Amino acid sequence: MNLQDLAQPGVLSDPGTFAHYLTYVMREEALDTIDGLRDQLAAILGIEKAIRQKDLSARLTVSIGVSASAWDIVFPDILRPDELHPFQAMADGPREFPATPGDIFLMIKSERMDLNFQAARYINGILAPVSELTEDIQGFRYLDNRDLINFVDGTENPQGIDRSIAVLVNDDADIHRGGSYLTVQRYIDHLDLWEKEAQEYQEQVIGRSRMDNVEMPDSVKPPWAHTAKSKVEDEGEELKMFRQNRPWGNVTEHGTMFIGFAASPAVIEASLDQMITTSEDGTYDRLLDFASAQTGCNFFMPSKTLLDEL
Numbered sequence: 001m002n003l004q005d006l007a008q009p010g011v012l013s014d015p016g017t018f019a020h021y022l023t024y025v026m027r028e029e030a031l032d033t034i035d036g037l038r039d040q041l042a043a044i045l046g047i048e049k050a051i052r053q054k055d056l057s058a059r060l061t062v063s064i065g066v067s068a069s070a071w072d073i074v075f076p077d078i079l080r081p082d083e084l085h086p087f088q089a090m091a092d093g094p095r096e097f098p099a100t101p102g103d104i105f106l107m108i109k110s111e112r113m114d115l116n117f118q119a120a121r122y123i124n125g126i127l128a129p130v131s132e133l134t135e136d137i138q139g140f141r142y143l144d145n146r147d148l149i150n151f152v153d154g155t156e157n158p159q160g161i162d163r164s165i166a167v168l169v170n171d172d173a174d175i176h177r178g179g180s181y182l183t184v185q186r187y188i189d190h191l192d193l194w195e196k197e198a199q200e201y202q203e204q205v206i207g208r209s210r211m212d213n214v215e216m217p218d219s220v221k222p223p224w225a226h227t228a229k230s231k232v233e234d235e236g237e238e239l240k241m242f243r244q245n246r247p248w249g250n251v252t253e254h255g256t257m258f259i260g261f262a263a264s265p266a267v268i269e270a271s272l273d274q275m276i277t278t279s280e281d282g283t284y285d286r287l288l289d290f291a292s293a294q295t296g297c298n299f300f301m302p303s304k305t306l307l308d309e310l
């Protein structure tokens with residue numbers, strides 16, 4: 001079977017118009033009463049199927065992620081994926097990437113907010129007895145796929161077969177082939193500060209033009225541009241991730257949900273390290289002057305092989 005056929009569909013597909021993200025932490029008191037979470041996950045897959053069929057054109061998917069802290073509780077009889085570990089908090093100067101709790105993560109996406117909401121409520125009905133909902137965030141497409149800072153996001157994402165190679169695990173136990181590592185960070189974007197800056201400076205901070213979304217040549221792009229700092233290379237070869245970022249929030253509190261998939265969490269960790277840590281030339285990612293991470297969690301998105309077993 002092709003590697004991409006072993007992935008949860010929502011892991012490889014582009015973000016939809018609407019997203020709903022749920023993060024759960026297992027309840028201590030429930031741990032003695034359950035033997036794995038197979039029945040609950042199977043029920044969630046049933047909900048996905050039932051709601052997707054209400055309107056196939058809405059392309060609803062529910063993707064399930066499990067963190068290192070919950071793996072042995074959720075799948076007591078399945079070996080943990082090789083590289084699954086908790087998100088490591090990072091800090092440099094005033095910049096912080098906190099690590100926050102999260103055992104199970106659900107990413108619901110589709111073209112219809114109402115279907116997402118219905119799926120979220122049903123899923124919550126299944127998980128609430130054994131876990132606590134710690135984050136409940138709705139994301140949305142803004143204009144032509146822009147972040148709230150008004151720059152197009154996702155342009156340099158790998159496409160087609162390159163995406164599957166960048167995102168899907170290929171060298172772990174068979175049951176994990178087609179799985180993927182996910183890092184989630186919810187950012188608050190400080191639009192009041194951002195919008196005080198001239199367009200020319202904003203474009204330098206991103207390393208692309210705002211209106212027509214063209215990348216600056218390396219000769220002009222500052223070393224502190226987001227697209228310079230976030231790019232990961234190993235011996236001249238670029239190591240790609242796949243970002244499904246979406247804006248979230250209301251008029252007073254809002255920002256970016258960073259949703260980054262990779263075949264190894266090391267790619268995203270390297271990117272985060274380059275962004276936050278002041279390098280020898282005294283620079284860091286200046287996007288972090290305008291966006292602060294509120295959460296940080298790592299998950300593994302089990303393969304379809306594993307989920308089909310449920």
Ligand code: HEM
Nearest residue numbers: 147151152153154155156187227230231256258271272291
């Ligand atoms: C507030 C949070 C963030 C915002 C608003 C943001 C926004 C953007 C924008 C506008 C681009 C340029 C277009 C594109 O190629 O997508 C971009 C590129 C990129 N971002 Fe972010 N980003 C955020 C967080 C992150 C984080 C946390 C990471 C890594 C862990 C990251 C990794 C990347 C990468 C790898 C690229 C492509 C670089 C290239 O090859 O040119 N971003 N981001």
